[in-house]
Amino acid sequence: MEKAPLPGDERDTGEAQQRAVVDVAGVDGTEAVVARDGWDSKLEYVLAQVGFSVGLGNVWRFPYLCHQNGGGAFLLLYILLMLVVGVPLFFLELAAGQSIRQGSIGVWKCISPKLAGIGYSSCLVCFFVALYYNVIIGWSLFYLGNSFQNPLPWQNCPEGANGTVVKECAASSPTAYFWFRKALDITDSINEIGQFNSIMTGCLLAAWAIVCLGMFKGIKSSGKVMYFSSVFPYVVLLCFLIRGLLLDGAVDGLKYLLYPELSIWKDVQVWRQAATQVFFALGLGFGSVIAYSSYNPRHNNCHRDAIMVASVNFMTSVLASLVVFSVLGFRAKKITLSCVTQNLELLKFETGQHINITEPDAYNEWLQVAGPSLPINLTNCTMEREMNKGVEGTGLAFIAFTEAMTLFPGSPFWSALFFLMLLNLGLSTMFGTMEGILTPLYDNFASLAKRKTAFTVFSCTLGFLIGLLFTQRCGNYFVTMFDDYSATLPLIIVVVFETISVAWVYGADRFLDDIEKMLLWRPPRIYKYLWKYVCLFAMVGLLSASLVRMVLQRPTYKAYSQDLASEETLEYPDWALAVLSILIVCATLPVPVCFLYHTLREHFGQPAGGGGTSHSVVNGHYRPCSTTDPDATPVDARLMSEAGTPLTLAEDSQGLLFESEGVAESTGL
DSSP: OOOOOOTTOGGGGGSOOTTOOEEEEOTTSOEEEEOOOOOSOHHHHHHHHHHHHSOHHHHHTHHHHHHHTTTHHHHHHHHHHIIIIIHHHHHHHHHHHHHHTSOHHHHHHHHOGGGHHHHHHHHHHHHHHHHHHHHHHHHHHHHHHHTSSSSOTTSSOOBOTTSSBOHHHHHSOHHHHIIIIIISOOOSSTTOOSOBOHHHHHHHHHHHHHHHHHHTTTHHHHHHHHHHHTTHHHHHHHHHHHHHHTSTTHHHHHHHHHOOOGGGGGOHHHHHHHHHHHHHHTTTTSSHHHHHHTTSOTTOOHHHHHHHHHHHHHHHHHHHHHHHHHHHHHHHHHHHHHHHHHHHHHHHHHHOOOOOOOSHHHHHHHHHHHGGGSSSOOOOOOHHHHHTSSOSHHHIIIIIHHHHHTTSTTHHHHHHHHHHHHHHHHHHHHHHHHHHHHHHHHHHOHHHHTTHHHHHHHHHHHHHHHHGGGGBTTHHHHHHHIIIIISHHHHHHHHHHHHHIIIIIIIHHHHHHHHHHHHSSOOOTHHHHIIIIIHHHHHHHHHHHHHHHHHHSOOEEEEEETTTTEEEEEEOOHHHHHHHHHHHHHHHTHHHHHHHHHHHHHHTTOOTTTTOOTTOEETTEEOOOOTTSOSOOOOOGGGBOTTSOBOOTTTTTOOSOOOTTSOOOOOOO
16 A cells, blocks of 8 residues: 655655555566655654754854854855755755665665775764764753752852862862763873763663664654654744843854954865864765655655755754854853952952942953053953853853853753753754664665664664763763764765765766656756765865874863863873774775775676665666565676676666666766
């Protein structure tokens, strides 16, 4: 029985949908059943794609980059790179997944078995990311649980045994002390390994349990969760925006965010950071985009989806930036006013001189004139100095923003709302990351597909066990290591090979022909040149810049010193650099290994496809991936060369799509 077409896809009425059961006669006369799940609605699919692409980076990475790299000028640069690099590559992945209806492994194997390693690399990178990303979800669970207290436990410094304030807390701040000492109980360096944080271990277990429950039925369960996890963060952001704009100092914070400095365009590192943010914002190379789109009906308008999801992603980043800097502006204004008051009280106490100044700008102007003649040294009190403290990553979410919320009336409510938002942002991205691992494996290994629930539980259990690495007292340093190095270079390499595979190996014109047959209209020709030249050049340039930066500058991390009660920059030890190198090599190794493996098989006259069936063609029709297919199925005789070696689709000059009436015509390479 056919599945009803998705809303807006009435043209699919006459053809089999993903959940349809189709009998296809095999070469040996046996019947093969092709079955594949599909989204229950177009809204469910869009929410899943938006939920995956919109993550924690939109809230705590993009605002920082925008502030540090020229404000409005960075926004313009980001929009430019999003249009010429982000959207074309995102469209490429959406179209490839939807046309071939397989995960990342099967998509690239369909073009050539030699390219299957691209998909395996995507799976490995997704696994590395899932390991540490769920730790961040565990942190959010910990803070969410502690938000139901009044006053908040990070609002004031605790008292020691003698009734005085703990020295370490007094030297830093209540929020920083709670984060580093109470939440993480962090060590002074990455070298102090082996001591576990029992509370964070429990939070990590809870995080993996939530992910497992959301994923155990594939998109049938995770898709339903997306209705809440993808929408709720926007409700919270709007609430925070309205509240933030009413705060004193919010306008000053927005000025620091948006003030344009066009001179930054000549800085190569700013281009690198903008391109990297575009790259990760859309989730390129993870395989999750391909996995989600593979469950779409054939005529779904993936071009419109690419533009829509990219636009929503960008607008979310802007919205989050407005929220973050309106609240941080309020925080900075409070701290700066307190600085002015303390300095003037000190002046009055030491000299008896009373100065009636309340505004920071007026105070700094007065200090510049009168400072040299004063008998004591007074410090400048500037909002910019406070705005630059802890506005990136965990420093924003767990220190700066939490400190600002302690100043809100009803702070426990706002704190619970904020960390519930972080939890949902993390979960929606985590579901997509897990889909990027599981879907390709289910599509290519029937034995796993028959045991989806068991394998999902096994994957989550394995993720938790390996994730114990991050629940050590030094675990935060490993999170930083994985975040900075386990995904960046491997993903860029994956996307470079993806672009080469489609634009040059398969052929951009042939790919556009396939898309035309799929969408029933031809995308603009500009995509051909963007894929072949602009995107490829940009990705190679980004890869080169990242490699040069790693070679010229020894990797460092920020460690919290208990004696200094502050962070300091340390170099990674040699053993940590070895771990970094292993992570990068392991993530990229499948690409050359698969290429060499299938090249040798061809050389010795063995089948190049390795017995896989998910990319085969039966009776002139493209065969969508079936979760019930066996691991080995005879290859259609029509695709056999004279030497008896199966030809790949690209080698046989066949399109990725095959019309229901016959094989689609396409030109050779």
